[in-house]
Amino acid sequence: MPRAAIDDNKRMSLRVSPEVKSRIARAAALKHADLTNFVTQAALREADAVIAEAERITFSERDWMRVMDLLENPPPPNDRLRAAAKALPKTI
Numbered sequence: 001m002p003r004a005a006i007d008d009n010k011r012m013s014l015r016v017s018p019e020v021k022s023r024i025a026r027a028a029a030l031k032h033a034d035l036t037n038f039v040t041q042a043a044l045r046e047a048d049a050v051i052a053e054a055e056r057i058t059f060s061e062r063d064w065m066r067v068m069d070l071l072e073n074p075p076p077p078n079d080r081l082r083a084a085a086k087a088l089p090k091t092i
Contacts, residue, residue: 014039
């Protein structure tokens with residue numbers, strides 16, 4: 001998983017061309033929002049979409065049926081599973 005860049009301060013600097021800044025400022029004005037709020041909200045929408053896509057698992061119908069079958073009819077434990085279960089810490 002990629003590391004997220006975390007900075008201790010609350011500022012973020014972006015370098016964009018004057019044309020890009022002008023278009024973003026125009027869009028912000030049309031939404032009656034300040035530039036910071038407009039860019040932040042747009043970036044958050046995109047961030048949420050990227051995170052949701054990365055965390056979603058999709059199966060083909062065949063794979064889904066296989067997973068459901070394994071959940072409903074699990075195979076008997078093998079030696080490696082038994083060893084892993086024995087290695088777990090004891091709980092009270």
